[in-house]
Amino acid sequence: MQILMTAVLAGLASALVVTLGYHLIVAAPRSRRLRAILDTHDGLLGGGASGAVDRLAALQRDAAAAAAAREVAVARIDALEKIARSELPRVGFVRYNAFSDVGSDLSYALALLTRDGDGVVLSSIYSREDTRTYGKAVAGFKPAQDPSAEELAAIAKARAAAT
Numbered sequence: 001m002q003i004l005m006t007a008v009l010a011g012l013a014s015a016l017v018v019t020l021g022y023h024l025i026v027a028a029p030r031s032r033r034l035r036a037i038l039d040t041h042d043g044l045l046g047g048g049a050s051g052a053v054d055r056l057a058a059l060q061r062d063a064a065a066a067a068a069a070r071e072v073a074v075a076r077i078d079a080l081e082k083i084a085r086s087e088l089p090r091v092g093f094v095r096y097n098a099f100s101d102v103g104s105d106l107s108y109a110l111a112l113l114t115r116d117g118d119g120v121v122l123s124s125i126y127s128r129e130d131t132r133t134y135g136k137a138v139a140g141f142k143p144a145q146d147p148s149a150e151e152l153a154a155i156a157k158a159r160a161a162a163t
Contacts (some may be wrong), residue, residue, distance in 0.1 A: 003073060088112045092157030094150050098125045109154035117141035117159065121151045 106126035
């Protein structure tokens with residue numbers, strides 16, 4: 001019976017030595033590597049398990065705030081684009097002498113047009129007795145009423161203006 005007991009104790013001792021060796025050689029290094037990976041993961045998410053949940057909630061709040069800010073910016077850009085479509089970037093100006101007895105090119109035609117060619121052409125005709133001013137609507141670079149040569153020249157200058 002003593003031999004059996006000695007054999008069982010020797011078997012248990014050898015199993016213990018093998019288990020300890022496996023732990024020191026295989027399990028401990030892998031456990032340290034796994035702990036390092038988990039620490040990196042937790043650090044990226046802002047701490048332990050509750051830190052990760054808090055960090056994700058903060059990220060969701062930040063994403064919602066960014067979406068709201070984007071909506072505000074889109075609305076503002078739309079309003080600015082609407083204003084830009086109605087601005088008058090095309091200007092044409094022609095000075096001329098309407099009458100041979102009046103010098104100094106005091107008469108003029110001024111075209112104020114949008115990018116699409118919509119707007120107005122204003123003409124001021126200077127004579128010795130009086131000055132008259134006329135306005136004509138312009139759509140698509142074409143005046144609504146019969147234009148003078150100077151008004152057409154002003155519209156052509158406005159059309160050629162860089163946008």
